[in-house]
Amino acid sequence: MKLHQNKEDLELSFLFEVSESTVSKIVITWINFMYFQLKEINIWPSRDIVTDYMPDDFKYKFATTRVILYATETPIQKPSHVDAQSVTWFSYKHKNTIKTMIGCTPRGTVSYVSDAYGGSASDHQIIEKSELLQLNLNLFEQKVSIMADRGIMVQDLFAAQDVKVNTPTMLKGKSQLEPEEVVRGQESSIQKDSHRASYWISQNI
Structure with missing residues (x-):
């Protein structure tokens, strides 16, 4: 949702009932994972x-x-x-x-x-x-x-x-x-x- 719809971290925190900082950490983790996977292509x-x-x-x-x-x-x-x-x-x-x-x-x-x-x-x-x-x-x-x-x-x-x-x-x-x-x-x-x-x-x- 973050990448596809460009939603703000604050909005995602409300949707999933977690803190904004948690949303940020999850997004950063997945971005890093995608980077290391896709760079091998x-x-x-x-x-x-x-x-x-x-x-x-x-x-x-x-x-x-x-x-x-x-x-x-x-x-x-x-x-x-x-x-x-x-x-x-x-x-x-x-x-x-x-x-x-x-x-x-x-x-x-x-x-x-x-x-x-x-x-x-x-x-x-x-x-x-x-x-x-x-x-x-x-x-x-x-x-x-x-x-x-x-x-x-x-x-x-x-x-x-x-x-x-x-x-x-x-x-x-x-x-x-x-x-x-x-x-x-x-x-x-x-x-x-x-x-x-x-x-x-x-x-x-």
């Missing part, structure tokens, strides 16, 4: 699946795209602990948030979800600690690329895996940006597709 698709379902625009200009990365912030209640308040405080939005790096295929299917960090964490820090950089997992094949939202500058992190990071712009005839050419600029039709997928992600997590 491998949602990372094979390269063949990504390519087969790739939109034509991506195939034409960014055929090597393996995943689109997008950082999303989720508002949370103000933590009671002072240190937690500081870590989760996001000055840009003037509220406490947690930040997660989401990955999706060019088709818009969620294919990666990082651990959650305090809203003050940078995109660079989150990816640096993520499974995306663990060589033993072999998530990236040779000569593939990542499409990143504007502002996610992480080419240095993926250089060791020979994975390019693309930030779509008006490419003037170039089909792919080299590592040193990662730039920001006017949105192309490819970027619009990635933003649509990113918007869907932000509304459904």
